[in-house]
Amino acid sequence: MGAQWKAKHKEEAASAKGKIFTKLTKEIMIAARAGADPDMNPRLRLAIVQAKKASMTRETLERAIKKGSGQLDGAASYEKVVYEGYAPHQVPVIVECLTDNVNRTISNIRGLFRKGQLGTSGSVSWDFDHLGIIEANAANKDADIETAAIEAGAQNFELDDDGTATFYTDPTDLDMVQKALPDQGFTVVSAKLGYKPKNPVSLSGEALEEVEAFLAAIDNDDDVHEVYVGLAG
Incomplete structure (x- = not known):
């Protein structure tokens, strides 16, 4: 999204x-x-x-x-905090923040969730798989996504309409798989630990626009690092 x-x-x-x-x-x-x-x-x-x-x-x-790494004095200390809840129309959302002021962040997140519902830890994460997620592009026409996934050690894969391949891995295998993919003919674009929805919600029309506006506001907050959404499409 x-x-x-x-x-x-x-x-x-x-x-x-x-x-x-x-x-x-x-x-x-x-x-x-x-x-x-x-x-x-x-x-x-x-x-x-x-x-x-x-x-x-x-x-x-x-x-x-x-x-x-502490080699410079006066460095800001950031920590990761995760919030879970629902966008409008009961679309599950996980928001990862990196912040130097948790009180400021939770205040902002509560305000952003006014049009949705902010939940407790575990309230929606059960509906997501925590995985390594690697986006890659085929470096040559002979590259086969299924063979690459098997040889590199990925758990699963998807191929988007634009040709972008997404490989899913066990969290502990993320580094190993992203290192192995170039040898299988794929150029890694991004690699991270993240969440994949198990049961994404399908929306259209005004309902979809409302959810997209809600997500855009969250994504625009300076403390927000990643947003994972159980939305199909």
């Missing part, structure tokens, strides 16, 4: 890019807590890959790693 919420005008696109950089920087800082060496820290290695794909400068990247 994320692509559908993104603005297409130049000014809004620049703002969106700034938000992406902010989210990537937070992720790098949190990942670097477990060590500044990406060879020994899979989460940091994946975050660095994402940052480079977004054209983050080396200086910004290295500063984020140093901040997160």
Whole structure:
């Protein structure tokens, strides 16, 4: 759903890019807590890959790693908090935030959920699978998604209409699979731990527009890192 919420005008696109950089920087800082060496820290290695794909400068990247690993004084301390609830029309939503002020974040999230229903921990996560999620593109015409999934160790896969392949893995196999896919003819675009809905809701017309507006408002909050939605399509 994320692509559908993104603005297409130049000014809004620049703002969106700034938000992406902010989210990537937070992720790098949190990942670097477990060590500044990406060879020994899979989460940091994946975050660095994402940052480079977004054209983050080396200086910004290295500063984020140093901040997160404690090599710089006065670094903000971010923590991950997860909220669960329902968008309008009982669409389940999981919101992952990276924040340096939990009180501010929960206040904002409560306000954003006024048109939906904010639940307790576990209230909707039971309706999602927690997985490694890898998006990739075929590097050549001979690349076969099913063979690649089997050989790389993925649990499952999907192929979108635009040709983008999504591989699903056990959370502990995410790093292994994303490393193996290039040898199977696929270029990894993104790799992360996330949630896949078990029973996505189908909506159309005004109901769909209402849910998309609700999700766009949440996605626009500076503390929000990822939004997972049980919405089909």
